[in-house]
Amino acid sequence: MKTKLKVIITILLSSLVTLLWVLGIIFANFNLFIISMIVLMITLIPTIRYYKELDKFFKSRNGEIIEDERTQYIDERASLPAFGSVMGIIIYAAIAIFTLRNIYPQYTPMSYAFFFTAIIGIIIFLISRIYFKRKYSE
Numbered sequence: 605m606k607t608k609l610k611v612i613i614t615i616l617l618s619s620l621v622t623l624l625w626v627l628g629i630i631f632a633n634f635n636l637f638i639i640s641m642i643v644l645m646i647t648l649i650p651t652i653r654y655y656k657e658l659d660k661f662f663k664s665r666n667g668e669i670i671e672d673e674r675t676q677y678i679d680e681r682a683s684l685p686a687f688g689s690v691m692g693i694i695i696y697a698a699i700a701i702f703t704l705r706n707i708y709p710q711y712t713p714m715s716y717a718f719f720f721t722a723i724i725g726i727i728i729f730l731i732s733r734i735y736f737k738r739k740y741s742e
Contacts, residue, residue, distance in 0.1 A: 607657050610650060614658060617647040687729065694722045 621644045628636030651658065698718035705712045 607654075607661055610654050611658060611661050614647065614651055614654075617643060617650075621647060687725070691722050691725055694718050694725075698722065 621640050624636050624640035624643060628634065628640060695718070698715045701708075701711050701715035701718070705715070
C-alpha cells in the first residue's frame with residue numbers, strides 16, 4: 605500500500621473520531637462517545653504500525669524537509685514552560701475556588717477536579733522524565 609493512501613486513511617479515521625466525539629458532546633449522547641473511542645482504537649492500529657512512514661510523510665513535503673532535529677529541540681524547550689504555566693494556573697485556580705467555598709459552595713467540586721488534574725499531570729510528567737532519563741542517560 606502506498607504511503608499517501610495510508611496517510612489518507614489515517615486522516616479520515618482521525619477525522620471520524622473527532623466528528624463522533626464532538627457530536628457526542630453536542631447532543632450529550634454517550635453512545636457516540638463510545639463509538640468514537642472504538643474508532644480511535646481502530647485508528648491506532650495503522651498509526652502505530654506505519655508510524656515511521658506517516659512521520660516521514662508529515663515532516664516533509666515535495667522533497668522539502670519541514671521538521672528536523674532543530675525544530676524538535678525548539679518544541680521540547682518550549683513544552684516545559686508551557687506545561688509549568690498550565691499546571692500553575694490550574695493549581696492557583698483550584699486554590700482560589702477552594703478559598704471561596706463558603707461564598708460559592710457549588711464550585712467546590714470543581715476545585716477538587718482542578719487539583720486532581722494538576723496532580724495527575726505532574727505524576728505523568730515525573731514518570732516520563734524518569735523513563736527518558738534512564739533511556740537516554742549513560
